[in-house]
Amino acid sequence: MFTESDYRxxxxxIEGALKDSLVIYTDLLNELSNxxxxxxxxxxxxxxxxxxxxxxDKAKDFNE
Numbered sequence: 001m002f003t004e005s006d007y008r009x010x011x012x013x014i015e016g017a018l019k020d021s022l023v024i025y026t027d028l029l030n031e032l033s034n035x036x037x038x039x040x041x042x043x044x045x046x047x048x049x050x051x052x053x054x055x056x057d058k059a060k061d062f063n064e
């Protein structure tokens with residue numbers, strides 16, 4: 001069984017990984033001039049942002 005601290009560490013690691021990827025993607029988006037690549041990357045960023053928000057909400061629910 002997982003302990004409460006195991007769950008906190010799990011959510012924290014997932015948040016960190018998603019946050020790091022979002023920072024990289026955002027930096028790339030800011031530098032791109034090719035609209036076709038920009039649009040494809042933007043949809044990936046949107047999906048990752050949704051996943052990040054979901055993980056943040058679940059972690060908050062778990063910590064309350």
